[in-house]
Amino acid sequence: MLKQIEISNYKSLAHVILDFEKENVVVGPNGVGKSNLLDAIHFVRDAARDGLDHAVTKRHGINSIRRWSKTRPYNVSIRLKFNRGEVGGEYKITIASAGGEFSVVEEELHWYGSSPFGTNKSKEIFPPVSSIKRQGKNLEISLPENPFGAIPDPSISEGDAMITQFAEGIFSPLAFFFRDLHESIVSCGAYSIHPNKIREPQPISNSNVLADDGSNLASVIRQMRATSHRHRRENLTLSVRQVLSILNEIKIDSAGGFYVPVFRVREIDSGYSHELNMSQLSDGTLRMLGMLTAFYQAHAPARITLEEPEQMIHPGLLPILVDAAKDYLDDDINHQVFFTTHSPNLLDMFKPESIISASFEDGVSKFRHMSERQIKIVKDKLFSPGELLVTEGFYQ
Numbered sequence: 001m002l003k004q005i006e007i008s009n010y011k012s013l014a015h016v017i018l019d020f021e022k023e024n025v026v027v028g029p030n031g032v033g034k035s036n037l038l039d040a041i042h043f044v045r046d047a048a049r050d051g052l053d054h055a056v057t058k059r060h061g062i063n064s065i066r067r068w069s070k071t072r073p074y075n076v077s078i079r080l081k082f083n084r085g086e087v088g089g090e091y092k093i094t095i096a097s098a099g100g101e102f103s104v105v106e107e108e109l110h111w112y113g114s115s116p117f118g119t120n121k122s123k124e125i126f127p128p129v130s131s132i133k134r135q136g137k138n139l140e141i142s143l144p145e146n147p148f149g150a151i152p153d154p155s156i157s158e159g160d161a162m163i164t165q166f167a168e169g170i171f172s173p174l175a176f177f178f179r180d181l182h183e184s185i186v187s188c189g190a191y192s193i194h195p196n197k198i199r200e201p202q203p204i205s206n207s208n209v210l211a212d213d214g215s216n217l218a219s220v221i222r223q224m225r226a227t228s229h230r231h232r233r234e235n236l237t238l239s240v241r242q243v244l245s246i247l248n249e250i251k252i253d254s255a256g257g258f259y260v261p262v263f264r265v266r267e268i269d270s271g272y273s274h275e276l277n278m279s280q281l282s283d284g285t286l287r288m289l290g291m292l293t294a295f296y297q298a299h300a301p302a303r304i305t306l307e308e309p310e311q312m313i314h315p316g317l318l319p320i321l322v323d324a325a326k327d328y329l330d331d332d333i334n335h336q337v338f339f340t341t342h343s344p345n346l347l348d349m350f351k352p353e354s355i356i357s358a359s360f361e362d363g364v365s366k367f368r369h370m371s372e373r374q375i376k377i378v379k380d381k382l383f384s385p386g387e388l389l390v391t392e393g394f395y396q
Contacts, residue, residue, distance in 0.1 A: 001336050002041070002184075002303060003088075004081040009067040009074035010043070011036040014364035018356070022329055024338045025350050026367070027389065028358030033365025034340040037358070038305050040078050041338075042190040044093065048163040049186045052095075052104070062095070062102040067364075073097055075105065082184040084334055087113030089181045093161055103158040107134040111181045130177035134162055141174075148173040187302035193290030195283040195312075201258035208299040214290040218259035220297050222252040229298040235327065236296040242320050243288050244281075248273065250289075261289075284312040288321065295324040304328065305338040315345045322349045344386025352378040352385055 007016045012033040026034045043065070046055035059065050067074050079092035089111035096105045109132040128144030139153050151173050156162050166175045166182040193214040205219040224233035233250070241247045249264040263276040278286060294304055309321055329335050341347065347355060352375045359366045370378075370385075374392075377383050383391065 001083055001334050002080060003083045005037075005041065006077075006079040006092075007037075007040045008077040010040045010076050010078060011065060011067060012360070012365040013037065013040065014067060016365070016367055018367050019369075020336070020338075021354050022336050023325075023350055023354040024336070024356060025347060025354050026338070026340045026356045026358055027342070027347060029360075030342075032358045032360040033367075034358045035307060036365060037367060038190065038307070038338055038340065041080070041188065041303075042305075044078055044080060044091065044163075045186050045188045045190070047093070047161045048182055049167065051164050052102075052161045053159060056102060061100060062097040063100060066095075066097055077106075079108075080185065082181070084180075084184070087111070087180065089184065091163060091181060091185060093163075101159075104134070104161060105136060107162050108132065109163060109178055109181055111178055113180075132162060132178070143177055146173075146177075148176075184302070189294055189301045189304045191291065191294050191304065192307050193287050193294075195286035195290075198261065198286045198290055199278040201255065201260050204254075204257065204259055208297075209301060210290075210294050210297050214293070217290060217293055218252050218261045220293060221250060221261065222259065223298055224296075226298070232296045232298055235324075236292055239292045239296070239320055239324055240285075240289055243285055243317055251275070282312075284314070287312050288317065291321055292324050295328040300328060300331070300335070302332070302334055303336045303338065307340050308342065309339060310341060310343040310346055315343070318343065318346055319349065322346070344384075344389050347385040347389060350385070355385055 001022065002020055004017070004019050007013045013036055016037070026037060028034050043055050043059065046058060056062050056065060066076050075094050075096050077092065077094040079090065081090045082088050090108065092108040093104060094106035095102050110129060112129045130144065131142040133140040137158070141151070141153065143151070154162070154165055154174060156165065163182055163185065166178040168179070189210060190212050192212060197213050197215040198217055202216060202218045205216040207216050207219065208223055210217060210220045221233070223229065237247065237250055240250065244263065246265040246268060247263055248266050251262040251264055253260045253262050261278055263281065264273060265276055266273045291306060291309055310318060325337050329337060339346065352370050355370050357368050357370065374388055377388065378385055
């Protein structure tokens with residue numbers, strides 16, 4: 001679980017240190033940096049999964065990422081702290097830039113936990129730590145006792161991140177120590193579901209995790225046919241049925257080398273069954289289908305983020321989505337959700353401790369949890385979080 005983030009000079013964020021819960025709901029006016037906070041998490045994910053150049057290019061270059069400065073360019077720095085019960089770790093990267101080019105000037109990887117080789121036989125207060133510190137071209141590697149012996153320093157360019165080298169499928173002794181840290185970083189779904197991506201015939205995909213835009217939704221639902229995942233498909237169908245009451249079944253047909261989602265429905269008045277293709281369904285219904293699939297997918301990532309899930313959704317349907325999020329959280333102790341929202345209705349469905357206020361002050365984004373006074377007001381049932389949002393404005 002992502003326990004804490006520290007960000008410096010990323011877009012509108014000058015310096016932010018923020019602790020997270022299992023449930024996290026970021027609320028604030030338009031343009032205050034809610035999306036930038038989550039994108040800092042996703043930037044590190046993209047860098048670890050696809051390479052730093054890919055992560056920067058995806059965001060239109062380093063000048064679009066680095067906070068603006070009229071003099072010397074700022075260095076961008078992001079630190080993530082993870083915890084998985086008795087194990088956990090930290091990752092930090094600092095990026096310098098000039099003339100549209102960038103380089104890694106500092107990178108740190110730390111992962112702690114019981115030694116996989118059984119060397120930690122005593123009940124030590126501090127378990128073995130695997131650590132890499134990178135300053136420019138210099139590496140300092142510290143590993144617990146292990147059977148590999150001396151491990152040669154990896155070759156890494158200044159324009160890429162060390163963490164990229166520890167992806168699944170890369171075989172090296174060093175990757176053995178940091179693969180869990182890599183997995184903690186990349187196991188994140190940053191979902192912004194586009195209805196038209198679901199309407200289009202989707203190429204057959206072997207990916208077992210829903211794509212951020214929902215473009216492989218048909219393949220992900222099809223994988224729920226397996227007996228071990230059938231309950232997930234049933235839960236998905238039951239949830240979507242609360243949106244479209246005549247739904248009987250969600251089918252995945254194949255045509256011309258593509259997968260096509262189809263709704264099998266039964267008319268209430270006549271009892272006749274027929275099929276609805278995705279072009280016959282509203283944007284809101286398809287968006288709900290995509291978001292619900294994110295929570296019920298068989299191989300869900302450890303973190304799921306949703307940007308303004310209330311868009312195109314009737315307020316009365318939001319509890320269905322939140323129930324799916326709760327099912328996802330209950331499925332694994334390390335699962336975690338992040339929402340951004342403007343909806344008072346959505347705020348009322350979460351504990352006040354989960355709510356993070358975003359504001360824009362003195363030209364930079366600020367984030368803070370609800371004050372103790374406001375939490376007490378909610379717990380005393382004087383006001384709900386949504387009512388406080390309306391009556392007091394955004395949290396101070």
